[in-house]
Amino acid sequence: MKAPSLENHRVKLSLLDLSNYKHLLDIAQQPNLVQYSPSKIDTPEDLKGYVQTAVDAYYHKSALPFIILDKQTNTYAGSTRFALINWQNKLLHIGWTWIGKEFQGSGLNLHMKYLMLEYAFETLNFDKVCFTVDERNTRSRKAVEKIGASLEGILRKDVLMLDGFKRSTCYYGILKEEWPEIKSVIIAQL
Template identity: 55%
Template sequence: MIHTINNLEDNTVQLIPLQQKHISLLWPTAQQVDLYKYGSNDVSTIEKLTNYITTALEAKNAIAFLIFDKRTSAYIGSTRFGNIDYKNKVLHIGWTWISPATQGTELNHKMKYLMLSYAFEKLKFEKVEFRIDERNIKSRKAVEKLGASLEGILRKNVITKDNFRRSSCCYGILKEEWPTIKQKYFNK
C-alpha cells in the first residue's frame, strides 16, 4: 500500500524518491557525516552506503528521498517517511542526514514542511512522529522548531556506535494541530 510519490519541492529544496542509482550522488555527503554517532546506521564506506540505500528501498513501510539543494545545485543528503502504518494513519519522519554545510540553514525546516504537508494533507495521516537520540540536542531543537511536542523518552532502545544504548526522545504532531503549527511555524 506504499504510495508512489513524485518529487516534493519548493523554491529551495527538492525531495526526489530515492533510487539505487543515487549512490554516487550521495557518496560525497556520506563521507562528511557520522550517522552512527546517534543512530544505528552507518554510511562511512561506499559498501555501507549501498547497504543503507538498499535497506531503505526494500522496506515495505518506508518512502526514502534524495535531497537536492536548489540554492547550490547539490545533492546534500537523504530523508524518509518510515514506520508507515496505513491502518492507524501514523508515520515517522526521520533517517535524515544532510551535509554539514547545510545544517543550521533553512533547508531542513523547508523539507520538513514539504513532508509534513504531504503526510497530513495528501496522505491524510493522523499523526507524524520523530525519534531522536536524547543526547542530540541540535536535532531535538530542530524538531521543536517544527512545533512538535515531546511525548516521552524510550529508554535505551537503540544501539549506536561502540554498542552504546541510546534513549530516544519521541516527538509528535497530530493532524488537528497541523493547521495551527503550519501557520505559526512555517508561514513566515
C-alpha cells in the same frame, strides 16, 4: 505506492534509490555526520546497504526514502524519509535525516520538514507524524521542537548504537488537528 516528488523554491525531494545514491557518497563520508544514528554510511558499501534497506522498505510500503537536492546551490545535500508507515492507523515517522555539514543551519531542513508534513497531513491524510531523536542530540531535538512537535516521552535505552552504547530515544509527535497552527508557524519561519 507511487513516490511523489516534493518541491518548493528551496528544496526538491525525490525518491532515493540505487540509481542515484552515488550523488551522496562524498557527503556520507563526512566525519560524525550520523553519530547519533545506529546506521553506518561512511563507506560506499555501507551507503549502498543503507539505501538498499530503504528501497526494500519502499517496496514493502513501509518507507519512502528521499534524496535531497538543495535548489539554491543545485547540489545534493543528503537523505531523509518517511518510515515505519502504518497505513491502518494513519501514522508515520519522519527521520533517517542527514544532510552535509555545509547545509546544516541553512534553513534547508525546515523546508524539507514543511514539505513532508504537508504531504503527510494534506495528501496522505494521516492522523499523526512522529519523530524519534537520540536524547543526546540536542541540535535535532531543538529543530523538531522548533517546528512544533510535542515531546511525548523518552524510551529508555531502546536502541543499540554501533559503538555498543544503548541510547535513549526522545519520541515526538504532531497530530493532524495541530497541523494548521503548526503550518502557519513554519510558514512564518520560512
